[in-house]
């Protein structure tokens with residue numbers, strides 16, 4: 122029914138429709154005729170026919186059991202027949218692109234009346250455009266694929282590439298030259314790590330963790346070794362193909378034998394004339410299922426070497442069933458005497474470990490961004506829930522123990538944000554060499570801190586949502602996804618304890634020789 126056809130009713134009129142076959146209810150000043158729908162209601166028919174619901178204002182009961190978005194689904198929105206005379210709806214859907222006004226739902230630089238030392242007008246413009254794009258183009262596909270396990274749609278991939286989002290996810294640099302970023306909203310030479318942080322934040326607010334990895338996370342870690350160590354010929358061919366979405370690339374380092382311990386790799390590369398012959402297997406390779414190129418860490422007789430391997434008959438990929446959706450394309454990859462030209466070598470033979478390690482800081486920083494954005498989303502979900510959920514006649518937020526959990530969640534997310542922004546500022550101002558020297562340890566410590574914080578927040582959120590947090594749909598669906606998938610952040614790109622240890626080892630290495638108590 123269109124808005125123009127909607128009639129107005131009084132509560133007394135609605136009250137006449139309170140029996141089986143003739144049921145009206147009011148939710149937030151809107152009148153719904155649920156006479157036919159009652160038999161189809163997923164929560165059962167009986168509940169809609171009770172005295173406190175049929176013919177009554179059921180707003181509070183509804184919001185205690187459903188997300189607002191239920192009423193926006195076309196099949197339910199059309200049950201609305203009118204509004205209550207003189208009343209206005211209280212609960213409005215957020216305008217796409219606008220920041221949330223729930224406290225702490227946004228980093229403070231986006232909150233009304235707050236200031237920031239780091240973000241300027243260009244970042245603000247960029248954030249608004251990025252959120253709009255993410256919500257309108259990416260979000261619907263994210264929800265669908267997270268559920269059905271299929272890879273991102275070709276249409277979304279094309280639009281992402283038109284906006285050059287895959288290129289921006291690699292960070293500032295020469296690969297952005299001549300590209301129109303988000304429709305030209307920021308010039309390539311102006312693009313910095315805060316713009317990149319915004320891209321990461323906006324893509325990880327949906328609570329679809331596996332889709333986020335399916336959204337070319339493999340490229341973010343697989344392409345830099347080519348950009349930084351590939352021959353000019355190799356770069357000229359591969360970089361545009363990948364950044365324009367014609368080919369998919371992934372990073373193939375970890376093995377069943379070696380995870381964070383990259384020095385333990387067993388995949389071998391043997392030189393035969395002008396070709397490498399590669400044999401071995403790789404595990405947990407994000408995007409591997411659908412990748413065309415694999416950036417592979419190998420062991421050779423002269424030490425470690427990284428080689429770009431195109432998909433061929435001698436490369437096989439098998440999906441691994443993990444705790445998150447198969448939309449990420451996580452693979453077990455096998456190389457059976459795979460022949461690759463020597464020209465595909467990235468960096469020098471024997472210096473492969475440096476090639477692999479060189480991009481770790483950036484990868485970890487990206488995971489910190491996405492993990493933190495998702496944690497903030499959890500804080501927003503929890504604040505909304507405790508505010509609307511009534512228990513024993515009072516909102517859940519009236520319990521001190523509930524508020525105490527929220528206090529910890531908020532403090533964690535704000536502390537992490539401030540540390541992340543400080544590190545990002547350093548990245549913007551330090552040379553690449555300085556970043557490797559000065560930030561590797563700090564990024565390791567920050568990653569450990571953020572991912573631990575994330576899992577504590579996941580635990581607290583499940584206690585607040587109860588059974589709903591272990592249910593894949595409905596009120597707690599985002600909490601369920603976050604709780605199930607937050608360990609990924611603590612493992613991918615370097616396992617949590619290893620990260621902390623790296624940070625401390627770096628600090629110890631830099632201890633002044635004359636330091637004494």
Ligand code: HEM
Pocket residue numbers: 146153155162163164165168169174179182183186187188191192197200594595596
């Ligand atoms: C236009 C009105 C309504 C619509 C369109 C609607 C729709 C739905 C839908 C789609 C679900 C499945 C879970 C979900 O997706 O959130 C559901 C579950 C449920 N609904 Fe409704 N509903 C309406 C009104 C009500 C009212 C007034 C009540 C009464 C208090 C109610 C009680 C329930 C219950 C108890 C469940 C099961 C919740 C659970 O499994 O946690 N519904 N409803």
